Amino acid sequence: MDAILFYASAAVAVTSAVVVIAQRNPTYSAFALIVTLCSLSVIFALLGSPFIAVLQVIVYAGAIMVLFLFVLMLLNVKSEEDTPGRGGRTLGGVALALVTLLVLQAGAVLVRSKPGPAPQFDASTRKMAEVLFSPHFLYVFEATSILILAALVGAVALARKEP
Amino acid sequence: MSPSPMIQELVIAAVKIALVVGTLLGLFSVMTWVERRTLAFMQYRLGPNRTGPFGILQPIADGIKLFFKEEVMPAAADKWGFLAAPVVAVSTALLAVAVLPYGPPFALPQLDFLPIWLWPEWVKGRTVQIQIATIDVGLLFIFAIGALGVYGIVLAGWSANNKYTLLGGLRSSAQMFSYELALGLSWVGIIMLAGSFQIADIVNAQSGWFWRWNAFVQFPAFVVYFIAATAEVARIPFDLPEGESELVAGFHTEYSSMRFALLQMAEYINMITVAVLATNLFLGGWHAGIPGLPSEGLPGFVWWGAKVSVLLFVFIWLRGTLPRFRYDQLMNIGWKVLIPVAAVWILATATGVALGLFPVASS
Numbered sequence: 001m002d003a004i005l006f007y008a009s010a011a012v013a014v015t016s017a018v019v020v021i022a023q024r025n026p027t028y029s030a031f032a033l034i035v036t037l038c039s040l041s042v043i044f045a046l047l048g049s050p051f052i053a054v055l056q057v058i059v060y061a062g063a064i065m066v067l068f069l070f071v072l073m074l075l076n077v078k079s080e081e082d083t084p085g086r087g088g089r090t091l092g093g094v095a096l097a098l099v100t101l102l103v104l105q106a107g108a109v110l111v112r113s114k115p116g117p118a119p120q121f122d123a124s125t126r127k128m129a130e131v132l133f134s135p136h137f138l139y140v141f142e143a144t145s146i147l148i149l150a151a152l153v154g155a156v157a158l159a160r161k162e163p
Numbered sequence: 164m165s166p167s168p169m170i171q172e173l174v175i176a177a178v179k180i181a182l183v184v185g186t187l188l189g190l191f192s193v194m195t196w197v198e199r200r201t202l203a204f205m206q207y208r209l210g211p212n213r214t215g216p217f218g219i220l221q222p223i224a225d226g227i228k229l230f231f232k233e234e235v236m237p238a239a240a241d242k243w244g245f246l247a248a249p250v251v252a253v254s255t256a257l258l259a260v261a262v263l264p265y266g267p268p269f270a271l272p273q274l275d276f277l278p279i280w281l282w283p284e285w286v287k288g289r290t291v292q293i294q295i296a297t298i299d300v301g302l303l304f305i306f307a308i309g310a311l312g313v314y315g316i317v318l319a320g321w322s323a324n325n326k327y328t329l330l331g332g333l334r335s336s337a338q339m340f341s342y343e344l345a346l347g348l349s350w351v352g353i354i355m356l357a358g359s360f361q362i363a364d365i366v367n368a369q370s371g372w373f374w375r376w377n378a379f380v381q382f383p384a385f386v387v388y389f390i391a392a393t394a395e396v397a398r399i400p401f402d403l404p405e406g407e408s409e410l411v412a413g414f415h416t417e418y419s420s421m422r423f424a425l426l427q428m429a430e431y432i433n434m435i436t437v438a439v440l441a442t443n444l445f446l447g448g449w450h451a452g453i454p455g456l457p458s459e460g461l462p463g464f465v466w467w468g469a470k471v472s473v474l475l476f477v478f479i480w481l482r483g484t485l486p487r488f489r490y491d492q493l494m495n496i497g498w499k500v501l502i503p504v505a506a507v508w509i510l511a512t513a514t515g516v517a518l519g520l521f522p523v524a525s526s
Contacts, residue, residue, distance in 0.1 A: 027241075027244075027321060031244075031314075031318070034311075034314065038311070041307075050298055050299045050300045050304075051299070051300055051303070054300050054303040054304055054306070054307045055303075057307035057308075057310060057311065058303070058306055058307045058310050061307075061310065061311060062307065062310025062311060062313075062340075062343075063310065063340060063343075066310075066313055066314075066317070066336050066339075066340050067340075069314075069317055069321075069336065070333065070336050070337065073317070073320075073321050073329060073332065073333055073336075074333065076329075124299060125299055125300055125360060
């Protein structure tokens with residue numbers, strides 16, 4: 001059951017990710033990206049962390065992609081024209097993707113070759129909160145929130161009309 | 164011989180899904196009639212009263228009409244987007260209802276007179292709750308699906324290639340992500356008090372006297388929730404995405420026939436979801452509010468149903484009473500009133516919990 005769900009959502013994720021870059025219509029690309037993010041969230045849920053799965057949808061597929069679409073619709077962007085030098089960039093992109101794949105595979109092989117049973121971990125919401133707010137991560141967590149707050153204040157200051 | 168536990172669970176889940184979705188679709192058609200009649204009475208009119216007794220068959224007549232109408236698609240519309248939009252709207256609306264509990268847990272009756280293939284041994288006396296999925300992050304799941312729900316409207320507005328629909332779609336995306344923040348923040352206090360994201364746990368944290376309900380304990384959060392939820396489902400006074408005086412009919416201007424009915428259905432289901440959620444989170448769910456009164460089994464359903472009905476009536480009442488906000492007013496209320504109020508209230512609740520002033524459910 002889990003395996004079927006995993007392969008189905010992985011296939012959807014990869015297909016829609018290809019659509020994101022292959023599609024010339026930016027609005028279609030944005031919608032395909034939403035599909036990618038949602039299917040990734042299914043994989044997170046299968047890995048036993050519903051919290052991360054839900055956050056993925058709320059933050060990325062929800063908030064951020066709505067902003068993307070908002071801008072696309074506001075500017076009423078039409079399909080992209082073919083730009084010169086596209087072939088070279090495509091090649092570069094494919095090469096980069098292959099290198100990334102190799103690195104990830106190497107990592108997976110290294111992890112699997114370690115002796116002993118696979119490490120067990122508890123990814124439930126309660127456990128995550130305990131780890132996040134433990135003294136080990138608390139300061140990092142709070143510093144990140146201050147960073148985000150600073151970005152927020154900066155955005156408001158930039159967007160504000162001079163009185 | 165009874166089937167394996169997994170098959171039993173699957174059968175029960177399938178029955179629950181059919182029951183909940185069927186009831187919601189039925190409720191949608193009844194609600195259209197209730198809304199039109201109630202509004203009419205509020206405005207000294209009669210409303211639809213010709214089809215059947217009191218006009219109760221009006222939804223069926225409407226359905227038949229919508230089925231036989233021609234489906235029109237603008238020539239310059241984006242074909243796939245235009246077709247997908249109602250589907251996205253309805254499926255996200257129906258996904259959100261999966262984690263809501265509908266009434267208290269109850270034991271299935273014996274019903275020995277039914278044939279064994281229809282009512283087998285293993286269902287007799289089994290305790291069930293009408294809730295399709297019980298997941299660890301129930302409340303957040305609803306939030307996530309609500310965040311996706313906006314895409315149906317955005318897609319509908321964009322794909323029709325009409326400036327009014329586009330403006331409607333833009334407005335709705337801006338409105339929904341503004342009010343989603345306030346909506347989510349209004350839940351934080353009750354999550355802290357219940358110590359759980361699961362809606363059933365939150366309901367059970369409110370048992371006892373009715374002043375233990377979150378609507379009283381968390382009154383500011385309740386007000387924020389109610390305003391934000393009204394805006395989230397784009398009901399009057401926040402129905403700017405449709406705004407017929409400015410935008411013809413907003414995002415669904417170009418839709419006709421069954422596709423229009425689907426968009427309409429999504430809206431009503433969202434409204435019912437919001438009312439059910441308010442009942443469960445703030446009004447004590449199926450608890451009577453007075454310790455002596457029974458709130459398990461059938462009486463629980465009665466309490467629960469009464470609370471949901473009152474909330475649905477309030478939505479209609481608001482529509483019959485209030486004028487529409489201006490767009491800048493809408494944004495101001497969302498960002499400058501609701502979010503600060505909710506944030507301050509979270510701080511107050513957290514302080515109260517830390518000092519032991521609030522009754523916190525043990526977990």
